[in-house]
Amino acid sequence: MPVIHSTYTPPFYFRNGFLATVYSGLLRSVTLEQTRERITLKDGDFLDLDWSYAETKTNKLIILLHGLEGHGQRPYITGAAKHFNNHGFDAIAMNFRGCSGELNRNYYSYHSGWTQDLDEVIKFALSKYEYSQIVLYGISLGGNLVLKYLGERDHVPNAVKAGIAISTPCHLHGSCKALHHPKNKLFHDRFLKELLERLKYKQKHFPEYLSPEAIKNIKTLKDFDDVYTSKAHGFIDAEDYYAQCSSLQFLDTIKVPSLIINALNDSFLSPECYPVKEAKNNSNLSLEMPNYGGHVGFIDKNNVYYNEYRGLEFIKNL
Incomplete structure (x- = not known):
């Protein structure tokens, strides 16, 4: 799919990538009621899932994956969960192994390509609830996980309808x-x-x-x-x-509609993290490269970030 022209323009003082990144990481606040559920994984370890819900019963779910050393209460996760909750989605904020406030049981934990746990969470949600539309939404490291998961498999569950990857280091x-x-x-x-x-x-x-x-x-x-x-x-x-x-090598084989939003002034990303060629060659892959936004710093109106607006808009237009 052709690269998407971005219309994102933040307030003047947040056009600086460093300021946008720091403000969003340290000062943004989101109020969201979450309910924690612990699941046991195939290898005997555990994951803590932080649920939040739409106002009425729904068949739609968003699964949110945080970044390096993040967790389910980071504002970039709760902000997206709240926005999707307000538009008819239940939400699971995954806490990667060891990231929920308690050390995980095994020596190994999580990393940028550890998609096995995401697969287990999807299957758990489908076994317990009647969701027919699941959106995978990853931030930074979590974005790489989402894209790798979608591209490395010959088949993903039919309920998985879309992937969204924000500020994603496609080339680790x-x-x-x-x-x-x-x-x-x-x-x-x-x-x-x-x-x-x-x-x-x-x-x-x-x-x-x-x-x-x-x-x-x-x-x-x-x-x-x-x-x-x-x-x-x-x-x-x-x-x-x-x-x-690195998810870059898996982008050509993604068969589920997926959106990448990587700001051009994101100092965490190298030139290889802007996969223009891959987006042009895969009709299921959309790439948006705003001039501004830093790393997960797409500040917008009413404490709803541009990537949260765009993520929902992308889903509605499928």
């Missing part, structure tokens, strides 16, 4: 290099601090897999992926993990 190696750039040091260091804090707890539970000395040698996000993410999940090293899990 390129995005990793972007995050290591000095202009992103504030974000890089914050992510790394949160990851290391959790890894220290995990090391105490699984000392046979990881030593305190190995953790001390982790100085960058790539180091973290070399030491933990890759080894814990069966990859050779970080670069092998990035190569196998």
Whole structure:
């Protein structure tokens, strides 16, 4: 499908990508009533799902996937859930393993290509409720998961009608290099601090897999992926993990209508994260590249973000 012309224009002071990113990550607030449900996975681990509901009984569901070190109460998740709730969708905010406030049971946890848990959540929702329209909505890392899930499978459940991916690092190696750039040091260091804090707890539970000395040698996000993410999940090293899990290579085979919204001033994304050629070659793939928005910072009116408006609009026009 041809690349979509974007009409998004934020207030002047939020045209700066850094300001839009920081404001949206630290200062945005969304009020939403959620109900938590824990499910047991095939391997004996667990996931916590945060539900919110439409005002009346519905056959429509949106499943929301957060970004790196996020969770189901982040405003970029609750904002989208609330907007879709207000328009007739129930919502599940997935908390990835270890991200709901409690350490998961296994040494491995989650990563940018770990689509198995999403598959289990979809099947769980379909087994428990009569949903005939499911929308998958991923932010950042969660966006990569959505696109990889849709493109790597020969078949997805018939109820899955659309995918939406926001601020998505389609090319993980390129995005990793972007995050290591000095202009992103504030974000890089914050992510790394949160990851290391959790890894220290995990090391105490699984000392046979990881030593305190190995953790001390982790100085960058790539180091973290070399030491933990890759080894814990069966990859050779970080670069092998990035190569196998980048959604870019799966975009050609997506058969479900999908929308990617990546801002051109998103400092987390490399040039490869704007898949123009893939969108033009796949009629099921739409790509919108607003000039503004930073990383998940598409600030708009009434505390409903542009990506939330556009996501719903995209679904209505299918």
